[in-house]
Amino acid sequence: MAALAASPAAASQATATGVVEDIRDHGAKGDGRSIDSKAINAAIRAAASRGGGVVAVPPGRYLSFSIRLLDNITLALSPGAVIEAANPDVHGANYDPPENYLEQQFQDFGITHVHNSLIYADGAKNIAVVGRGLIHGLGLDRAGPGDHWWRRDHFQSAKALGITPRELAIRNEGEAAQVGRANKTFGLMKCRGVRFEDFTILQAGHFGIIAHGCSNMRVDGVVIDTDRDGIDIDCCRDVRITNCTVNAPKDDAIVLKSSYALGEKVLCEDIQISGCKTSGYLMGSLLDGTYRPSDYRAPDDIGVLGRIKMGTETVGGFRNVQISDCICTNTRGILIGIVDGGVMEDVTVSGITLRNPVNHPLFVHHGARMRAPEGNPVGAIRRVRFEDVQVSGADPRFPCGVEGIADGPVEDVTFSGIDVASAGGGTSQDAARDPEYRRVTSLEVSYLATLPAQGMYARHARRLTVRNCRFTTEKPDARPAVALRHVDGAIIDNVHSSAPAGQAVSCRDSRNIAVEDMGRLA
Helix, strand or coil: CHHHHHCHHHHHHHHHHCCEEEHHHHCCCCEEEEECHHHHHHHHHHHHHCCCEEEEECCEEEEECCEECCCCEEEEECCCEEEEECCHHHHCCCCCCCCCCCCCECCCHHHHCCCCEEEEEECCEEEEEEECCEEECCCCCCCCCCCECCCCCCCCCHHHHCCCHHHHHHHCHHHHCCCCCCCEEEEEECCEEEEEECCEEECCECEEEEEECCEEEEEECCEEECCCEEEEEECCEEEEEECCEEECCCCCCEEEEECCCCCCCCCEEEEEEECCEEECECCCCCCCCCCCECCCCCCCCCCCCCCEEEEEEECCCEEEEEEECCEEECCCCEEEEECCCCEEEEEEEEEEEEECCCCCCEEEEECCCCCCCCCCCCCEEEEEEEEEEEEEEECCCCCEEEECECCECEEEEEEEEEEEEEEECCCHHHHCCCCCCCCCCCCCCHHHCCCCCCCEEEEEEEEEEEEEEEEEEEECCCCCCEEEEEEEEEEEEEEEECCCCCCCEEEECCEEEEEECCEECC
């Protein structure tokens, strides 16, 4: 019963159902040596057989393989309770196997499956994990086989080989090696009514929390200190992520996706991310309070990640997304876009504080990688708004930006009330640069290199608005405040910068540009 004090919500559910199962009553030892997942699953099944209830996890260290949540179950973690992922190299490869085998994986293997997780639910409703306990993903893998799709040189068709997709997967050495292993702390598939509250995840494997096709999901007050992805929301609807702290130096902290993991195009829509903090410090240094820097450089050699992002996979598209009142420290900036087809529309990013961003503070990117079923059309981006964003310590090479493609310009993007402070020092050679154009590209934009603007760069965009913005530099900077290339329709109004007099806005191959009330900072 002690675990119920961890959460009023858990106590409420227990009162409503009258069912409380203590995992120790089912044989859990909590000694850090015994494998306790069998006992935890037995407690869950016992509560579920009576209509659901609370499964109490008292203080102790519970070494576990896969734990499956069922309908109407609340897993209540007492302060001092630790669920630790068993190490398959030490304790045997006994995690639940991946639940499906897709002939064409249009996303990473780790996204395609959820049963190979420490804790998972598949098609469950009204589930919760609450309390002040710790989930330690010590035995989880951080990686796995990548994607296998028709555009890859190594793609093999099960149909062409005359075998089943499952047989093809088992023939694949990398995928066969994953059976019995796990690479996610929490994996959710097609669940409804999900609540995660107040617990902490340390060393989360490839994914801390990943949800596919879920609805009515709440993640509040969760702390994640890891070195791959923190929270991934994929093809979900009606999700709120609030008051969470995610440290993820080597991958994304909070990311929205619309992959093909469900075997069909599904929107990611009606999402709120609010009151969260993300960072890219060394894993573990968030929880121990030392906030030590990470020396990770990422494949593009720029530095850590740890950011809020939307659009790693985009087949289904995005609609109605709000990201607000977040603090991002020592991370990459907020990056959103479409690269695999799909439509992104009605997105608002507001009230953000970015300190020492590694790259572009705010960026919208449209590309045509098309990691999607063959013949999928190029997507679209429209009605995106950034407002009330404070940025300090920005890298002068990387201003805010919008980068579309010639056959898919980004439409109706507004930057309002954006204040960016950087070191400056841009040269006349920087101002004359013509950044590389890539139509076929992933979401990352580091290939653009140093951009020819102090504060805002846009290419292949329509109806762009930059209003009431301030771009300050510590050193003189020869670049214009705003640089427009192949832009059709823009309003640049009340923008203050240290750009040379009469050179605040640079336009090339652009039309219908209105420039008003530009100010020069001393």
